[in-house]
Amino acid sequence: QQQVRQSPQSLTVWxxxxxxLNCSYEDSTFNYFPWYQQFPGEGPALLISIRSVSDKKEDGRFTIFFNKREKKLSLHITDSQPGDSATYFCAASFMDSNYQLIWGSGTKLIIKP
Amino acid sequence: GPKVLQIPSHQIIDMGQMVTLNCDPVSNHLYFYWYKQILGQQMEFLVNFYNGKVMEKSKLFKDQFSVERPDGSYFTLKIQPTALEDSAVYFCASSPGTFNNQAPLFGEGTRLSVL
Incomplete structure (x- = not known):
């Protein structure tokens, strides 16, 4: 049973x-959602994160929109650049926990110049 | 910025042999993790470690797996004996405390190929 789902599996934009990029989760007790960016052959790098008490988190061209009632969140990347081409993972956890992150299966993003 | 270092970047071994994957976590971090990733797919939690003990492990953390961090040196993942299905990229991560402070930082991974 997959607790964190991502869609689409791949995305191409100009x-x-x-x-x-979309993400949804099942466990309503999750309260912390980091997004990681991974380039081929590299480890995942923390990009931006949000706590469930917020409905929006912005960092430059990257914005997370969070809907607690629907248990959904999305990552918006404005003014996409070819260097943004990577796989993006949504993850979930309990903020006061030092335990595991539950990961989505990732969205492979391709930016065409 | 701070980095988690993993050594080696690639390891090739024969099935049945023992392998040790090494991780040098960020110096002031207290929590350490191992994750497994196959072919750029979903990251799968293996184990986390704090204060010299395993805090939690998943069902992927088989009896053949063990972790330790002797005397504050490398945080290691040992697999003995290895199996073909252990071929994957293993990522080490560390965090300073609970996620209240910061989500885990990940290393570049060790690609393990079991032949």
Whole structure:
């Protein structure tokens, strides 16, 4: 049973457009959601994160929108650049826990110049 | 910025042999993790470690797996004996405390190929 789901599996957008990556979860007790960016052959790098008490978190061109009632969140990447081409993972956890992150299966993003 | 280092980057061994994967976590971090990833797919939690003890492990953390961090040196994942299905990229991560502070930082991974 997959507790964190991501869609689409892959996404292609043109340079300068906004890419929207979706994530949903099942466990209503999750309260912390980091997004990781992974380039081929590298480890995942923390990109941006949000706590469930917030409905929006912005960092430069990256914004998380969070809907607690529907247990959904999305990552928006504005003014997409070819260097943003990577796989993006949504993860979930309990913020006061030092335990495991539950990961989605990732969205492979391709930005066409 | 701070980095988690993993050694080696690639390891090739014969099935049945023992392998030790090494991780040098961020110096002031207290919690350590191992994750397994196959072919760029979903990251799967194996184990976390704090204060010299395993805190939690998943069903992927078979009896053949063990972790330790002797005397504050490398945090290691040992697999003995290895099996073909152990071929994957293993990522080490560390965090300073609970996720209240910061989500875990990940290393570059060790690609393990079991022949």
């Amino acid at each position: 340079e300068g457009e906004t890419a929207i």
